[in-house]
Amino acid sequence: xxxxxxxxxxxxxxxxxxxxxxxxxxxxxxxxxQKGIIRAVxxxxxxxxxxxxxVILGESGCGKSSLARxxxxxxxxxxxxxxxxxxxxxxxIMEFSDSQFRTQVRWIKxxxxxxxxxxxxxxxxxxxxxxxxxxxxxxxxxxxxxxMRKVSEVFDLVGVPQDFIGRYPFEFSGGMQQRAAxxxxxxxxPDVIIMDEPTSALDLLTQANIMNTLKKIKWETxxxxxxxxxxxSTSSELADDIxxxxxxxxxxxxxxxxxxxxxxxxxxxxxMDSVPRLHADKTPRSIPGTPPPLYxxxxxxxxAARCPERHNDCDxxxxxxxxxxxxxxxxxxxxxx
Ligand SMILES: Nc1ncnc2c1ncn2[C@@H]1O[C@H](COP(=O)(O)OP(=O)(O)O)[C@@H](O)[C@H]1O
Ligand SMILES: [Mg+2]
Numbered sequence: 037x038x039x040x041x042x043x044x045x046x047x048x049x050x051x052x053x054x055x056x057x058x059x060x061x062x063x064x065x066x067x068x069x070q071k072g073i074i075r076a077v078x079x080x081x082x083x084x085x086x087x088x089x090x091v092i093l094g095e096s097g098c099g100k101s102s103l104a105r106x107x108x109x110x111x112x113x114x115x116x117x118x119x120x121x122x123x124x125x126x127x128x129i130m131e132f133s134d135s136q137f138r139t140q141v142r143w144i145k146x147x148x149x150x151x152x153x154x155x156x157x158x159x160x161x162x163x164x165x166x167x168x169x170x171x172x173x174x175x176x177x178x179x180x181x182x183x184m185r186k187v188s189e190v191f192d193l194v195g196v197p198q199d200f201i202g203r204y205p206f207e208f209s210g211g212m213q214q215r216a217a218x219x220x221x222x223x224x225x226p227d228v229i230i231m232d233e234p235t236s237a238l239d240l241l242t243q244a245n246i247m248n249t250l251k252k253i254k255w256e257t258x259x260x261x262x263x264x265x266x267x268x269s270t271s272s273e274l275a276d277d278i279x280x281x282x283x284x285x286x287x288x289x290x291x292x293x294x295x296x297x298x299x300x301x302x303x304x305x306x307x308m309d310s311v312p313r314l315h316a317d318k319t320p321r322s323i324p325g326t327p328p329p330l331y332x333x334x335x336x337x338x339x340a341a342r343c344p345e346r347h348n349d350c351d352x353x354x355x356x357x358x359x360x361x362x363x364x365x366x367x368x369x370x371x372x373x
Contacts, residue, residue, distance in 0.1 A: 056123070057260040058107070058146070058228050059083040063120035065099075065106040072331040073116055076102035078284040080120070081356070084228060084277075089254065089261040091271040091292070093307065094281035097327050100264045101151055103281065104230045107262075108148055109137050124227070143170045144224050151232040151264075153217030157205040163213075164191075164201045167220045176224055190219040193256065195249050211242035215249065222253065230262045235270060247273050268311045272296060280304050283327050283338035289364040300365045302343045337368070345369060 065077040076099040084090045092100050105111060111118055121128050129141055150156050157163055167190070168183035170176075177183045188198060194215040200208065208216060214234065221229045234250070235243040251274060254261060265271050271278065275292035280301060288301040299305050306323045325342045337343070340350040349368035357370035 055086050056083040057086040059123040061121040063106055063122065064117055065102050065115065066117040067112065068114045068116040069331065074330045075284045075333055076330055077106050080286050082279050082286050082289060084260050084262050086260055087258045088276035089263055089274045090277040090279060091275040092262060092264045092279050092281055093266070093268065093271050095266055095327055098281045099284040099330070100281055101232055104148060104232050104264060107230060108142055108146055139174060143226065144174060145226055146228045146230065147221035147224065147226040149217045149221045149229065149231040149234050152237060153234070154210050154213035154237065156217060157213065159205050162202060162204055163208060163216045167216065167223055170224055174224065186223055187219070190222050193222065193253060194219045211238055211246065214238060214246060226259070228260045228262060230264070232264045233266070234263070236265070236267065250274060268307055280307070283333070284330055285338060285366060287339065287366045291362060294363060300359065300363060300370065301367050302345045303339050
């Protein structure tokens with residue numbers, strides 16, 4: 037391993053009490069469409085613990101990418117409402133002006149490996165130059181030479197061979213482009229990296245290789261990951277903590293080991309039952325139906341229409357209950373009597 041200039045952050049052990057790297061409170065993101073307002077992120081409270089990997093798990097269309105956009109303030113033009121609190125390093129960054137956010141937060145403190153990252157590079161500019169750009173723009177380095185040195189270090193870290201430095205995007209395979217996108221997210225030594233379905237467009241072997249690389253990077257840098265995926269098996273590889281998202285809500289939060297042993301929310305249970313297992317006696321069961329469209333949401337629990345445990349309470353929106361310390365679940369089944 038080359039000497040990498042990335043600051044070694046604490047790599048907290050499983051039982052260490054860790055501070056939160058990022059915390060949200062009442063975060064909302066709505067879009068205006070012809071059909072009405074889409075509530076893509078609603079009243080989201082969660083935290084990313086320092087040095088941990090938090091997996092955001094949920095089917096397609098549940099608002100996971102919108103949550104990433106909300107955290108990075110990458111808002112589409114039809115944004116109708118964006119509010120709430122996002123705490124980072126003791127400050128509510130929702131109060132930052134756009135220019136403060138651009139110069140102090142995005143790419144520097146929180147970076148993104150976007151969904152379908154392999155299409156995110158400009159095809160006519162060498163990838164290394166594109167990776168170096170934020171360093172130069174934000175004055176993180178004094179010269180182009182220094183920027184390229186940094187790119188070369190992150191290429192080593194993510195496993196892109198050095199001779200790719202002079203290459204254009206079309207000269208990278210899908211897997212290599214994905215590694216380059218991870219390099220770009222790492223280059224400015226952020227505290228938090230948000231990865232949106234980082235391996236879902238890749239073949240299984242490449243997926244496995246990239247997951248191993250992500251583990252190695254986490255081990256070597258102590259960076260905090262937020263890993264978005266619809267795939268339970270991907271999540272189990274890296275997760276320290278889990279947040280399950282359904283129809284714009286976070287419906288369950290738990291430490292990964294507790295979650296995989298015993299998921300609490302009926303949606304989480306069905307997600308877990310949908311996973312094929314090597315030595316299982318049960319065949320995997322897919323979840324009937326689809327997540328609801330996110331406009332004109334009715335009151336009540338949004339999972340009720342698909343829920344095998346639906347009962348009278350479910351006509352009202354459930355609050356978040358904490359049935360065991362450290363486990364939060366937005367479901368009436370856990371109401372304390
Ligand atoms: N700019 C937008 N305008 C309108 N609707 C959007 C926009 N972006 C996302 N959506 C809708 O918001 C919902 C959540 O989308 P998304 O955050 O991409 O979910 P996920 O990443 O979990 O698949 C979907 O119904 C999607 O169609
Ligand atoms: Mg998405």
